[in-house]
Amino acid sequence: MIKNYSLLLKSIFFIFLSFFIYKALYPHFFRNVKNSNAVFFISAKDLAKQFNNNEQKSNLKYNNKIITIYGTVEKVSFLNNRKTIILTGNSKTSIICDLDDNELIQLNTLKKNQQLYIKGICKGYLKDVILLNSFIDTKDNYE
Amino acid sequence: MNKPLLFLILSFFVIGNIIGQQYIARQGQVTFFSYASVENIEAKNNQALSILDLEKKEMAVSMLMRAFVFKKDLMHEHFNESYIESDLFPKATFEGNFNDIENSLNQAHVMKGKITIHGITKNIDIKTTVKKVKQNYAISGEFNLTVKDFNIKIPPILSNNIAKVVLVKFKFQYLDYESN
Numbered sequence: 001m002i003k004n005y006s007l008l009l010k011s012i013f014f015i016f017l018s019f020f021i022y023k024a025l026y027p028h029f030f031r032n033v034k035n036s037n038a039v040f041f042i043s044a045k046d047l048a049k050q051f052n053n054n055e056q057k058s059n060l061k062y063n064n065k066i067i068t069i070y071g072t073v074e075k076v077s078f079l080n081n082r083k084t085i086i087l088t089g090n091s092k093t094s095i096i097c098d099l100d101d102n103e104l105i106q107l108n109t110l111k112k113n114q115q116l117y118i119k120g121i122c123k124g125y126l127k128d129v130i131l132l133n134s135f136i137d138t139k140d141n142y143e
Numbered sequence: 144m145n146k147p148l149l150f151l152i153l154s155f156f157v158i159g160n161i162i163g164q165q166y167i168a169r170q171g172q173v174t175f176f177s178y179a180s181v182e183n184i185e186a187k188n189n190q191a192l193s194i195l196d197l198e199k200k201e202m203a204v205s206m207l208m209r210a211f212v213f214k215k216d217l218m219h220e221h222f223n224e225s226y227i228e229s230d231l232f233p234k235a236t237f238e239g240n241f242n243d244i245e246n247s248l249n250q251a252h253v254m255k256g257k258i259t260i261h262g263i264t265k266n267i268d269i270k271t272t273v274k275k276v277k278q279n280y281a282i283s284g285e286f287n288l289t290v291k292d293f294n295i296k297i298p299p300i301l302s303n304n305i306a307k308v309v310l311v312k313f314k315f316q317y318l319d320y321e322s323n
Binding site: 059063064077079080082084096098123124125126127128130132 | 167169170172189190192205206207209210212233234314316
């Protein structure tokens with residue numbers, strides 16, 4: 001009887017332990033961009049300009065953070081079976097937004113120069129600023 | 144027509160021609176594969192940047208290490224935080240030279256160049272194939288990288304999870320620089 005009781009206690013302990021580990025690690029492993037608030041809210045033009053002016057400073061500020069960008073559609077692309085929206089920045093730099101697999105928008109419905117809000121994780125800058133796991137956002141979230 | 148004007152018009156054509164010799168790929172795909180006894184790992188980067196300069200016969204590539212996408216988030220974390228140290232070395236680059244591109248279309252040839260990963264630069268020969276689609280170029284190829292060469296330290300406990308030699312494949316579709 002005592003043996004069974006201790007086994008039960010051990011099992012409960014392990015269930016709780018697993019639960020806490022799961023809770024503690026969940027945000028790191030399953031960060032969901034769609035349900036998270038953006039840390040920064042910025043226009044595509046401003047973001048491009050900031051990266052042009054000081055890449056290192058902008059890397060520290062934006063890299064790996066969830067940001068919402070508003071801007072106009074330069075073009076959409078299906079290259080490599082990815083859905084990508086490119087937002088107009090300036091003559092040198094645009095914002096490449098690689099859409100999350102769970103973002104089901106039909107890219108064909110978007111028009112050139114259409115205004116959009118896109119939320120994603122900033123990964124840095126080459127010639128363009130790159131956002132991954134992007135979702136279409138709505139203006140309502142920021143008014 | 145007077146001579147200076149003729150010269151001016153001609154030089155415009157020449158300059159136009161030189162600019163027209165640059166091509167850009169902003170959404171190049173670079174994939175790496177690690178086949179190991181415990182698990183296989185594959186990661187894709189779909190935003191590699193490449194510039195192809197026909198005048199200088201050069202190809203340059205730059206990519207963000209953080210833009211590699213893995214099947215498991217934990218792999219992504221280990222790759223960036225422990226192995227590649229993306230905060231310190233955010234980019235990998237390649238600069239290569241090719242011979243006459245028009246004469247080597249659609250056949251495999253070796254491109255010589257320098258690759259920089261994790262802050263370490265190595266000479267490398269890469270098997271590449273160049274194709275021309277509607278006036279634009281597409282370059283693809285593959286090569287092997289030895290993890291140890293780039294001072295990437297894998298803890299002994301994980302040494303069976305990660306291959307010693309990693310296969311890298313790439314695919315760039317170029318567009319005229321001016322129209323992009």
